[in-house]
Amino acid sequence: MYIRKNVDLAKYSTMRLGGKAKFLANINEKSDIPNYLDWAKEQGLEVITIGGGSNIIWGDKGFDGLVLVNKIPGIKFRKANQEEIFLTVGAGEQWDKVVKASTEKELHGIEALSLIPGTAGATPIQNVGAYGQEVSDTIESIEVYDRQSEQFVNLSNDSCKFGYRSSRFKDKDKGRFIIVSVTFCLNSANPKPPFYNSLQRYIDKLGITKFTPQVIRELVIAIRSSKLPDPDKVANNGSFFANPIVSNTSYYRIRKNFDNPEDIPAWKVKDGYKLSAAWLIEQVGFKDKHDKYTGMATWHLQPLVLVNEKAKSTKDLMKFRDKIQKKVFNEFGVNLIQEPELID
Ligand SMILES: Cc1cc2nc3c(=O)[nH]c(=O)nc-3n(C[C@H](O)[C@H](O)[C@H](O)COP(=O)(O)OP(=O)(O)OC[C@H]3O[C@@H](n4cnc5c(N)ncnc54)[C@H](O)[C@@H]3O)c2cc1C
Known part of the structure; x- marks a missing residue:
């Protein structure tokens, strides 16, 4: 275990503001989770798990407990059937790296979610969505550490109670689960029009008629880059x-x-x-x-x-x-x- 003390939290939010964390540690593999939680329990500390900090703002007082930064890696593809492929990703993987890997394999299902900042493990929290796709459309299951039962368990898509930018992780069970990995079920067929309004308008303007996951990814990146700031720079x-x-x-x-x-x-x-x-x-x-x-x-x-x-x-x-x-x-x-x- 490697726990740092008095860590500046501004580096852990893309808004670059906030006080200090009393303690902060990286989770590099799933077996780290119970060890850090046991340690925090012994010290009587509150624990929060974060990814890339793109959807959080820290208060000026900071966090008087242990911040766990999820860095669990892994991108694995596995055949489900003739048309579908399972993609299992470690919660700490950069989300856009995951989307890129899926489109490079010509898989359809998450390509419209290109260029969204943050980690793969945070995407189920608010059921990340853009340009007509939401992660809940393709999530097969999620491996989590349940802080209530103190066990690793698999949650089915249905049990996550996904809604528009919501899930049980954000509402009823906030803080209960630490997401370890997410499995998506992607399709090897090409995406078909009509696409989400603003994407379709852009497609019509460019006169594009052949659609692959890679083409949709490039279009979404072009639209997003033309109107949203890159959080690494701004x-x-x-x-x-x-x-x-x-x-x-x-x-x-x-x-x-x-x-x-x-x-x-x-x-x-x-x-x-x-x-x-x-x-x-x-x-x-x-x-x-x-x-x-x-x-x-x-x-x-x-x-x-x-x-x-x-x-x-x-x-x-x-x-x-x-x-x-x-x-x-x-x-x-x-x-x-x-x-x-x-x-x-
Ligand atoms: C420029 C920009 C554009 C964006 N565009 C979109 C968009 O188009 N659509 C969209 O839906 N969102 C968008 N977002 C919001 C954000 O990128 C997503 O919510 C993203 O999923 C957050 O990922 P993160 O790793 O940064 O999570 P964090 O900000 O670190 O955490 C967010 C929440 O998830 C929890 N959490 C994180 N990881 C875990 C884990 N492994 N286990 C349990 N809980 C965890 C945290 O406690 C916190 O409650 C955008 C943000 C920016 C800055």
Whole structure:
């Protein structure tokens, strides 16, 4: 066991903010898990497992316990039947490396999830999704360490209770399981159109007619790179707010105040309308906004992405977040909900 003390947590969040971890250790193989957990139990410490830190923000106080950073490696392919292949990946593998490996083998199922930062083991937590695919579409099973029964167990797809950006790992059983590996069931047939709206529009514009997983991967990378900052170069957590769902009454109230209500981006959903958080932020004057008081900004190509230009603390980020939420609420009566998890 190798445990470091007083570790700066800013390096463990792509927002690059936060205090210190009392203790931090890497999990390099599954047998490390019970050893570290036993040690933490003896010391009476809280434990959290993380991957690449692309969906977390640490508070300025830091974490008064043991942070386990999942580094478990491994990418293995195994034939399931004539058409399908199982892909088992260690939780610590970089997700995009996994997608790349699958498209190089011409396998279809996760290619639209190209260029999403973070580790493979974190993808089931919020059922990572983009451009019409979600990991829950192809997850066969997940190997976890269950901190309740103190055993390694396999969970079937059904038992993970996946929903839109949700799962039991995020809700009911938060913190209970440490994900060790994920097995996907991928297909050797090529992806077929029609694709997700914005992807299809791009395909139509380029006039592409032959679709392979590799082609879709390249298109998704091109679209994402044209509007999202690379977290290795610009500190950010991707989309900072979820698209809010408002009641029919609220939606029609918002429409009344606009000369061209048809220009309001909105999608009919079961209980009302889903609005574009990016559009709301733009409307209240926060497009390409650089706030000298907090050192925070909104990304010039996508206002939904908050970037840390020179913030001194998580408190600065929270002040900037509050300004946006307050403006949107005052103008539209809509609450913007934060997406990345604040660990405070
Ligand atoms: C530029 C950018 C673009 C993004 N685009 C998308 C997108 O298109 N779609 C999307 O869904 N998300 C997107 N995200 C969010 C993020 O990349 C995903 O949520 C990703 O899966 C997080 O992986 P991570 O390894 O960084 O997890 P972390 O941020 O380290 O952890 C996230 C959560 O998972 C838990 N966790 C991590 N690993 C384990 C494990 N092995 N066992 C148990 N719990 C674990 C942590 O405790 C935490 O609760 C984006 C983020 C950025 C910065």
